[in-house]
Amino acid sequence: MRRLAEGSLVIDEAVLQRVLADALRTGGDFAEIFAEDRRNSLARLDDGRIEELMSGRERGAGIRVVVGETTGFAHTADVSEPGLRGAAEAAAAAARGGGGGVRTVALSRVTAAAPNAVTVLPESVPKASKVELLRRADEVARSAGGAIRQVSAVYADGRRQILVANSDGVLASDDQVKTRFSISCVAVGDGGMQTGRESVGATVGWELFDRYDVEELARLAAARALRKLSARPAPSGAVPVVIKSGGGGVLFHEACGHGLEADLVGRDASVFRGRRGEEVASPLVTLVDDGTMGPEWGAIGIDDEGHRAGRNVLIQDGVLTEYMWDWLRARKEGRDSTGNGRRQSYQHLPMVRMTNTYVLAGTEDPDEIVRQTPHGVYVAQLGGGQVNTATGDFVFGMTEAYLITDGHITEPLRDANLIGSGPEVLRNIDVVGNDFNMGSPGTCGKDGQGVPVGDGQPTLRVRSLTVGGTAA
């Protein structure tokens, strides 16, 4: 195990100070340089062939200048001093500079523990090994039976080196390495086609595959597609829903995660506005957002504003304790950021984003939760979701689900969305299991920006949730 070496993204401190001074020359209250060097590689197998190997490199800096309530932003792919100073001037002009004057900035380095160490940098692994991984997965998935008609699999890694310097004196950097793998199978039967998918990812290097066996993932994805061939339409209407551990963290991401982001709260666009200190969920629910949770998919050393990642308890035993904050919204309230200021790339402004969001384990035996449910739906795997934070209404898709009949998991169900109201669903959680697991890696989209997030939960039951199937 070793800490990553300081990467190739080195900008001289004196240059950073001059650029920040330039950015503030027309009277800004705050200026920030966010520089990023990102390398991505991807290998895709489809239709039995290694169809594509792709690699990409992007590098640049985004500069933000804040004057009063207004943020000016400009970015450049040129990280030389003239390039940075050009962007600084554009950002300052955009922020409509007021008073003018000269400010000097003294930078002091923020040190943050890396959420985890990277053992094997993906860029050091031969492409042939990555390709071989996909071939093995393909072979195993296809061996699951003739009904498996198609398999696609993706290996991808990314390394993102960032540097943040701002006029508050913050100087921080981070080296974020992520690796992921996914496999999708199509099975064909009398009733048409069905799909099964598995995906894993973590803030680690090639050692991801010490933790996960791609052959096992391939078997799971193929089995899921095959089982769904005999699936019947999901029910239509409100029923008790049991969600399997690790399969459904996205429920909380949508039901309340977004609504606890301080920017949405500040815009009066959240049903959770003004509710700190109130009971907003069943007392069984304790919800945490934790950027320090290495090696999970949403882990970071610092956020994209140079603040240390944090472990923030959002809901404690059902009571809303805290929102998630970025620098801008925290400044308005005269408080500290919670380390949730994130952005997709140097071409974007940061905003409040989740990291790894999860519900802590309870005490119930998960099998007992099913046994105590006479009738309902058991969701083993959820897909994505979407929420309207202002009304609290949210949906999420189920990609593997079963009927529960007389306390037993029975027939598989076809894909459908579930819909609920966040505040109601939180109150309707009536049992929480003792079997916590994190779920699949996710990309959370907000205002057109995607960032990697993790989620997790134990097995739990929602007393009543609307399942959007077609069966009467």
Next chain:
Amino acid sequence: MTELVDIATRVAGWARDGEQVEAYVARGKSTEVKVFEGDVESLSAAESAGVGIRVVTGSRQGFAYAGSLDADVVAETLAEARDNAGFATPDEHLGLAAPDGVPPAELDLWREELALFPTDQKVEAALELERLVRAGDPRIRQVESAYWGDSASESAVATSTGIVGSSRRTTCYVSAYAIAGEGADTQTGGGYSVGRAPSDVSLGVAAHDAVDRATRLLGARKPASGRVTVVLEPRITATLLAILAGTLDGESVLKGRSLFAQRVGEAVSVPDLVLVDDPTDPEAYGAARIDAEGLACRRNVLVDGGVLQGFLYNTYAGRRAGRASTGSAVRAGFKSGPGVGARAVAVQPGPASPAEILASVGDGLLVQSVSGVHSGVNPVSGDFSVGAEGMLFRGGELAEPVREFTIASTIQRMLLDIVAIGNDLERLPSSAAGLTLAIADVSMSGV
């Protein structure tokens, strides 16, 4: 523009013997103004450029991209694409597009006036939009966001097989998201207006839409579950058409992933349905002269008289299917190679106005928004289940608003259950145009 063509042509010229090289070079400039409570919250001015390079050698393909047009970076990117090709599986159908003699449509998608439109007027437009929304109805409690946005993008593609093409376009938009409140009830609605030039954009239309959509949902309840006829507003129809077009991608068909494979020549919908992808239509938002491989875009009829006519192809999928490209290569900027996709799908309008459709259906559900499209629609199995909001109607008249429910069917069944096609073709910022569409026997899941 010529600079981009020069770079692309230069890279294509670096092809070695027995190797094909394609360079796609793109550059864009954009502005975004976001206002909140009468102040500019943020103003972003962005310029970006990049190159994506594809190499085919020995029937293997590799791809690499870089967010820079610096000469040394471009050269490294080509080397990386070459190296990547070495690890791919050989496929005799791989190969770059070659000129096919089809001339690109004469389309002018660039408006010089955008470059002359000053930033302070963009700011003023966003502020005015926010004021209009706030003044639109006393029940508007907040304007969550109001935006001005514009972009000017140029791209060039050149190959060692003789393709040289370029295109450019400008886009402007305004959008607002309103929060309406009455008592403890909160509802939201969005409105927008899009065009190629600032003068195409209507603040009034965007504001009216946002206000109307938010306020008319006030008092909405969760409906009882049951089967209903749904009347989709144009923007919902466009969402459905974009999903449908995705299932008609020739590459998915070849790979056994389309529910319409083997069905060309069969009736897949009611006989009234004519579905066309026509990027040569200058009115279409997705209009384009050339596709992502540099071939002329063309009009492709997908469904005629309810009968499936064919699929969309890029060069690779076409060769594999034993036919020509339909000029349907698309890519998500310089960071990806060419896939297959529709740009300008539209249903041929029917005879009835939206009001006539409501009257003829009698009782049903008017759908004004859907959610969870990416999580609840499985384009392989055809299962379709999305969250929805809208208005119930009875005797052809709008009745009470409803929310927190889903509508579900399958893509296959919905095409056969179409009961009316509207005459209200609406151009939307999407790869599909909209119109009012009524579909029977859809499951509504609520209480």
